[in-house]
Amino acid sequence: MLDNLPRGTICIEDIEMGMSRHLHKVISDEDIALFAQVSTDHNPVHLDERYARDTIFQGRIAHGMLTAGLISAxxxxxxxxxxxxxxxxxxxxxxxxxxxxLVYAEVTVSDI
Known part of the structure; x- marks a missing residue:
């Protein structure tokens, strides 16, 4: 994962409106397999290319919550x-x- 700042903590007193941080990550086959294992969501649209080819997605896709979870990071x-x-x-x-x-996750302070 690549991001724009080192990790740590910003105290509430130092947070300002419009402050923003982000990261980007390439979603790998291993990420999808690990998320399926942890979440117990083994939907074949995520794990089985042959199955997924016959869906509206025409191929495997990552779990939506895997990508949304980058916001938590x-x-x-x-x-x-x-x-x-x-x-x-x-x-x-x-x-x-x-x-x-490549997925890009950005968080921006809109209210304090």
């Missing part, structure tokens, strides 16, 4: 960082993520 490692826990998110999956795709 930005919050928990960068902004605000260690010790933080976020309580919710609202998201929409706009396109499938396939093995080998």
């Amino acid at each position: 930005v919050i928990g490692e960068q902004l605000p960082g260690h010790g933080s826990v976020y309580l919710g998110q609202s998201l929409k999956f706009l396109a499938p993520v396939r093995p080998g795709d």
